[in-house]
Amino acid sequence: MKFYFRAEFGRYASSLDKAGLFTEMITNELQTGEKTFSYSNFDAAIDRINQGWIVARIMRYTPYYEPFANGETILTGIEASLVPRFLNPDKPKAGGRDNFERFTGKKISENTSMGLSPLGEAYANFGVDGGIFFMFMLGLFYNFYMFVILRLALKYHSLILWLPLLFLQVVKAETDFVVVLNHLVKASIVVAMIIFSIRKFALIKL
Structure with a gap:
């Protein structure tokens, strides 16, 4: 609809x-x-x-018409996740249109938001071998994050219930790396503030 x-x-x-x-x-x-x-x-x-057709278009277009980004969009995503927008007004916005058109060569309408997906962005930056290594490292990062959450949940028991919110963008297809990481960082801060505030002011041990 x-x-x-x-x-x-x-x-x-x-x-x-x-x-x-x-x-x-x-x-x-x-x-x-x-x-x-x-x-x-x-x-x-x-x-x-279907994330597959997006990755296929990226591999058909890059690097033949657009050179590999060599980590450019990854570094941009990390910076955008750590620096608030008021300190960096030019940080990328959600939607993924610019990167999608850049690395697939396919124009999408102004009303359509579609990203490369972490897998597609890995290839667009580092090629096949580098992309595989990047996805391996990204998986290790997710594993470490999950490990930290599970350890903290031993003290803050309700934290395990926040995992669907924390990983909301992580498990979505065709979502850019900047959106995934930005959501993970911001959602972590919000959840931490909620749990801290309730424990501090409502005296409820979540």
Whole structure:
């Protein structure tokens, strides 16, 4: 439904009209299911969740038309995750359009957000062998992070319940490295603040 809503979105000026459009479209779809269960919608959904075709396009386009980035986007992602936006106004925004078009050569619409995925970005930066090594190191990082969470959960028992939030972007397909790492860092800070605040002020041992 998001695709169809976006197609009609620009025709309405006020927020009230847009809300009315959304309600009308959802109501009609719940009654008919015409768009949700159409073959074209299933094809589009499979394309979006299939990380393989994104990686294939990257490998077909890079380095023949766009040279390997040699760690550029990885370093940018690390910097963007550690430095707040008010200190770095030019830090990348979520959506992945620029990197997607740069390394696949495929133009996507202004209303579409689609990233390379960590696997695709690993190849776009380091090639096949370097990409394999990078993914191995990224896996070790996730393993270490999980180890730390499980150790902390021995003291802060509810921490284990926050794992779905902490790993929300990690397990998603076609999400750029900058989005994955940025979410992991920011979500960790938010969860730590919530647990600390509740233990400090509500005197509840989460």
